[in-house]
Amino acid sequence: MFRELNSNAAPPAGLRIVCALAIVGLTLALIAAVVVSGPAAPGLQAAVAAALPHSGVENPVTAVLLNFRSYDTLLEIAVLFVVAVATLPLRRAVAPQRTEAVAVEPVLAALVKLLVPLVVLTGGYLLWVGAYAPGGAFQAGALLAGAGVLLSLAGGFSLAALPARPLLVVGLVVFTAVAAAVGAITGAFLQYPVAAAGVLILVIEAAATVSIAATLLLLYGNLAEPVPSGPLAGTKEPAS
Amino acid sequence: MPIDMTIDFTLGAGVLVLAWLSLSTTNLFKAIVLFISLGLLVTITWARLGAVDVAIAEAAIGAGLTGALLLAAWRRLRTVPGNTRRKAGDNHVS
Amino acid sequence: MNWNSLLPLLIVLSALVPGLIIFCLDESRRTLRTTLNICGALTTLVLIGIMVSGVYQGDLVETRLPLLPDMDIVLHADALSLLFVSLSGLLWLVTTVYAIGYLEDSPNRSRFFGFFSFCVSATLGIALAGNLITFLIFYELLTLTTYPLVVHRGTAKSLRAGRIYLLYTMIGGALLLGGVVWLKSLAGALDFTANGMLADLPHLERGQLQIIFALLIAGLGVKAALVPLHGWLPVAMAAPAPVSALLHAVAVVKAGAFGIVRVVYDVYGIDFARELNVTPVLAAIAAVTIVYGSLRALFQDDLKKRLAYSTVSQVSYIALGTAIAGPVATIGGIVHLVHQGLMKITLFFGAGNLAETLGIHKVSEMDGVGRRMPWTMVAFTLAALGMIGMPPVAGFVSKWYLGVGAMEADAFWVILVLAASSLLNAAYFLPLLFRAWFKPQRGTWPAERRFGAWETHWMLLLPPLITMLVALGVGVFAGGFASPLTWTTLIAAREYGLGALPAVTPGLLQVPLLWAAILAPLLLAAALAFPRLRRRCWYWAPWTALPALAAAVWSSEGQNLLPWLFFGSIVELDSVGRVFLLLAAVLWLTAALYAREYLRDDPQKERFFLFFLLAMGGNFGLILSLDAFGFITFFTLMSLAAYGLVVHTGTREALRAGKTYMQWVIIGEVLLFAGFTWLAYSAGSSEIRALAAAPHNDWIFGLLIAGFGIKAGLLSMHVWLPRAHPVAPIPASAVLSGVMVKAGLLGWLRFMSDGDAAAATAIDWGTVLLWLGLGGAVLAVLAGVVQRNPKTLLAYSTISQMGIIAAGFGAGLLRPELWPLLVPALLVYALHHGLAKGALFFSVGLTAQLAAPQRRWLWVAVALPALALAGLPFTSGALAKVALKTAVADLAVLTAVLPVTAIGTALLMIRFMDLLRQGVAEQKAPGAVGGFLLLPFMMLLLPLAGAAFLLPEAQVFLPALTVPSTLWTAVWPAAVGVAVYLVCRALLQKTAPLPAGDIIVPVEAALLYWRRWWRRPARPAPALGGYRQLQQQFARLATAGADRSDGPSLPLQVYWSNPGLVFIVVLFALLAVTFS
Amino acid sequence: MSGLSLPALLPWLVGLPLLAAAASFAGQRWVAGRWLNAVGAAAQLALAVLVLWLLAAGDSGLGQRYTLGGWGAPLGIDLYIDGFAGLMIAITAALGFVLSLYSCSYFTEPDQAARFWPLWWLLMVALNAVFLAADAFNIYVTLEILGLAAVALVALQGGRPALQAALRYLLVGLLGSLCYLLGVALLYRAYGTLDLAQLGQLVHAAPLSWAALGLITVGLLLKTALLPLHFWLPPAHANAPAPVSAALSALVVKASFYLLARFWLETLSAATTAQGLQVLGVLGAAAVLVGSIQAIRAQRLKLIVAYSTVAQLGYLFLLFPLFGRPSDTAGLGGAVVDAVAYFIIAHACAKAAMFLAAGNIQRAAGHDDISRLHGIARRQPLSLFAFAIAGASLIGLPPSGGFVAKWLLLNAAIDAGQWWWLITVIAGGLLAAVYVFRVLNLAFTDSAEQPPAAEAQPVLPRLLPLGAFALAIITVLLGFNALWVLEVLDIGVPPLQLAADGEAL
């Protein structure tokens, strides 16, 4: 089924047709199963609505994300952290020396100078409004990352300059620390005391936004900036 | 056929067509551009379905960032030094 | 965990822990490694000793470690496990010493000794296993630990061997696992219980149990090397010698056999197994393995491969013993476990020594190795004899019990298998011994290494000697307190739930003189073995006969009993014994004196006296012992020692005669062995008087008559006699003709003279014996008269006289009421003939020795024995003939033929004197001091004249001697004889002499022709691949046989290649019959 | 021990390694940092043992359930632990500890070590989270962490084959997770709840639940590399660094099997069909045979061990046909589960020992092509001895845990009356013997004809062979006392404490 990963030869025609037929069959079967099973069962909106007042936020999605299923979000940030660590060396290997200056287009530079502060502002707003209306840590983080990308494209700013290490880890540490502290107080891990729930969620969201932005920028950075040719610094070439 | 069904049909059809085009094309750059446009269309679909948070996230991460990453990666693959075989311009697949 | 529950675990660990430590040692730490090894072995032995005493006091020694909710690892010490544990412990110590010596400077020894200890700990675990799963665990551990030993050398060959070994044992292990799991799911806990665990679970479904039994036996059969699964054993010979010694004698093969014993007795229970009729199948497979293993061993030129195939066949004895249901057979099977271990490990040590010191690997390279490495070869020889089943070595004990056990379960074909395999064993072991001792060394040794004074490194020499002594001790003191036999009887009693089997009651040593008579010559023979003593001892040889003479003349009739010797040996002097002892003592004394002079300047004289003394000891023992084991032991000793006398001169003629002699001796042995076991079964004890009284059926009569007939030179079985006696040196011929031949008569008298015993026979054995005797007497005269060599003539005369005695005995069988008169007659006749024949042989020697002038008055001296033999009045001959005539007075046919034989004897005597006169006797160097030769001759004439008359038995016939009619009947046949001779003397001169051994010659010619036909280039291959390969084997052997044709390789071995095939077909037919 | 109740510890099982990951990432500067990780691993082991002891000490015979965030089942996420999960966590912690010690001296370059330790701890987080998970979507996220961390670890040393294997592993992982997620989506559409216990009660045989079960099964089969979908495992495990491939083979593939067992035998058992169970069994048997044959043919040492993993996994799948239609036992109890659980533990230790030994040999000889590894026994005796012992356990020779597992499996097969699995198990054992002894022959081929290479062989730090040997010894000890382990296994799944508001939709 899996061809040699990046060999350019397209799979023989016969196999392609067979594969296509199989997949179409599978899809139709799934569709039939869904159609036959009739309307979807009522989800958990009633339970969420009932528990929303105690969650400390109005936006149900944020409540679910950061209160009811906060464990999922914690693990999700861990996922980001994993990828960050996995792609870290490229970043450090490049280290301080700045590659030759990228030709700065005047038009883009001007636009960037105008846009970036605006984007950062909206990012901050999105973070804050998350508690009441659609928004939240991930969207804010992504937006800040977008701003970073713009800067990098504009050439004026090198992503390598970012202090990667503390930024990446801050989200994870804060979240776990709060969860543990709260667990000690209220007897259950990740169970915020109702009064302080709103504030705690905001603190966690802020930390999360920072580390998400940093991670996404890091990911883009190591792909965008040219890597010195030759084997990666630091990776010994054992015939593993 | 109430007005909204037509919107849903067009959105659904658009998403499917874009997806199919993006994956079946042989030219990498075209595929990436089509994928980014698919991302935007999906953002609209989420909005249509009332999932605003998700729409914002999809726009920022799904379409924006993933597109940026893909383009950066594509540029890296195209300009890797010493790669004589690659012609400048489209990195189409023979 | 009190002490008793910890002991078994400690034993297993005591082998494991040193292994672990040794593993970590690096190569250079030799001393530490050696001490560790030895200490480990010793501690294990000590612990085993403690455990044995513990079990003896009856307290429960068991370790139980929880493994699974419903099953735990159990190490339990019962009688059976103790037997195997002590065997393993002892042999481990010995093999360790050997291995240290053997691997003196070879690479990675730490690894070797590490795995070596692991392997032994696995064996100890197997021995002590209390339930089937523990057994399985250690069984598989054994596979794992022995693999590195087999591939220790790392050469391509040993890796291939390892691969094959793994293939077999892994599959075996898988089958066993399948069986055990299936059994567990059916029967729950699998603890070994006394008479079978499954017996009391009636609801189990028979079909499944049979399949499980097949799986278990197949799994165990791989290690026990049953036929289809034995392929790995010969290939695993690529391993170093200590490994093959341990593997084949102690660990792997024994584990398989021990497993079979456990499964049959402690899992299924013997009667439940018989009920499932699985044991007959096992017995059949074991039988086929025994024969197949021996047959394949015949064709192996590589020494270790031959021993490997011998192991394949020997281990199946154990399986056979277990498969035949019956306590005695069980004892045989289990005790063979120990005996085979002891003997086989000695053989492997011997083989290892040869390989290590002289670089010998092939059987064909073994010529003259006995001289170069005497002590190793002594151990090898004794072990080999034990394997053949010759008493007194351990092998005989187990074969004896197997035979009697087979009788008890009336599986007659088992006796056939045992006999056949003994013959085959002889066929592949005796050539080895023959080459080692009797063939001169050919060229230099392939890779000789000197070890200073000793023949090889002391560590290589000590182990085989130790194990040989233990094997001998176990055989000789079989009835003793701590012998494996007693221990196995205990086991069998437990298995069958019987009370203790009849223990022999101890008696006291009444008449020490009898034992002195037997032991004196044997001790001197032993002294001859030591080179320093050798030069002085041979001179005292004659005086060793004095105790026997004193016993014969003065000692009162009495009996002494040694319960611990053999099966409880009884040595007694009764009236029959006294006469034979007198004859034997006188003849051995005079022959020894004569030999001292006759062989004064013969370089090989020490060797001659060694065999002479062994034969003498065997003869006295034979006469005095009254228990079956003792009788047959000394009988064998005498026969084998006589071989040395026959081939002493070393000429081609002597070696050929020796070969024929040995063939017939072995056939005799096998016949007697079969007869005795049958008799022992019907008598229930091994005491000769009981045997004699037990009812004899046709088979027993036939076997005993034939067995003793070979020794007594009965017609059709006499062929070896005219070849062997003449080639031997004079004193040896005298003893051979005079005394050894009489052993046959003694055997008949001891075993068959009881009247009512013969009641149960269908065939009238009396007439058969009568006619055979008379026929022999007459035909022998005709054959003897045409001879040129006086000694051959005398040999035929012996056959003729023995024919008369046989006829007399036959008469006794016909008319039992004649016995009171007939026995003394036969005794007198035997005495007379012995002394006369001895004197005649001496006279032949004298004529060659004495200078011309002294020869003239010698005729007077020679005439006396010759005329006595012819039965002239007033001589002992007349007395003997009269005695016989009066005893069988009313048997018309006998009284008619007696005079004819008298004429014949007279004719022979005249011809003899004529030949002497013509001086055709082989010329000895003239001028040898004849004087000293005269003394023994004179000493012989006195008893000839006087003793016959002084015998109490002779008193009753004395008055008849002086009656005129007997005088006339004594004279006219002599006269007629002389007349006939004078008439046809001229004719006799011209007739070409009949080759010695008459009727056997055409038979040998036929066999030689068949062999040449067989060696033609093989015909186009028949479809049967297997048969093709077998035929290839025969062809290769035949050619191998041809190039060794210079040395008289046993034709028995070559000829067997074809009849062997026939034999297998017969065996299968027989098996088919028994099971149909 | 009132304060120290079992449920309270469960979140720490996940929290502790998470904090350790963050700490090791932040504290890369200190050179001695690596040994701190070993201390952390020890703490983790202590925690796991404490949890197991508390679990065993619990008299209710049932596991414990813990509501994270206090919101109760349908809404919030729960963690729960029963006998099977407890054992898996214990084995993860134990192996984690030994492998951490091993890794301390295996990764010497600062840069590699810096990247290794955080990823290693995240792998531990993922494993513990999977074994404690009681929520369908939560499992998706944990599987993602597991997949990505594993891929990152495989790609750690950056060799070309390793990178390609990692990429293929990643794609397979992503495909598997997405299939699983679609399955969960369909389940949520059909039953409206994500908690496994609730799903167990609600699920009934309907086309949608069959579709969901099918998708979830394909997803998890991809991740656990059962026969047709196993192509990615050998290159990935063979090219990864030694401790990583040990963890991958011993634990990661087992995690997805554990989930598969939970879904098939517990949660979606109503939707399962007898034919489906048999198919899994047959695939397992095929895996045993094909995997072993490929292992026999492989030329590289680590490739042999990797193919052996594919083969040994086949045994695990015999659980499904033998377990049969789920009776109302208190969850995953029963003889078959004991057998398979014991098999997992025995295989984990044995395989880890084998990979470490293979790694040592590769590092000592510079390559791991069998035909050129003569005389390796002289340089790496302890590693080869560990390899031998571990091999014996794989074959199922007595003194090892493998034998007990094989014994239990055979018993279960016969009790269930499906004796044909017996042949597969025994044949598998024999085939395993072939490829294990093919390697062990190296120990006996004397290197006389090939003198050791002139340049000094890299001397391995003492800890490496010892690590392999320690694991081998554990395997042997497992062979001696299975009683204790089997008792823990019988602790059933805790009952569902319904959400505070009582009603479940």
Add this chain to the structure above:
Amino acid sequence: MTQDLFYSICGIALFGIGLYGLLIPPHILQKILAVNVMGTGVFMVLIATAQSRAPAIDPVPHAMVLTGIVVAVAGTALALSLVCRIYALSDDTEQDAGR
């Protein structure tokens, strides 16, 4: 034909197209695109389910999709970095672009 059913069908169709894209097209980048398309398909099914009770939007699927998107981008990023490292290695070792 309610709206959520339609979108569920579209989602599953997207999943199918993504699967096809993952298995057939040769180039690695297209495979990564395919993975993202499949992800989008699954999210569409989830969002459709959330919207099935029209006025009352169920927030849980939304949260799941949010987490899913972040995880998807993480996966993609890792895949792309691996592809780049392979290319960086492959070009200076072997010349043909295939490896």
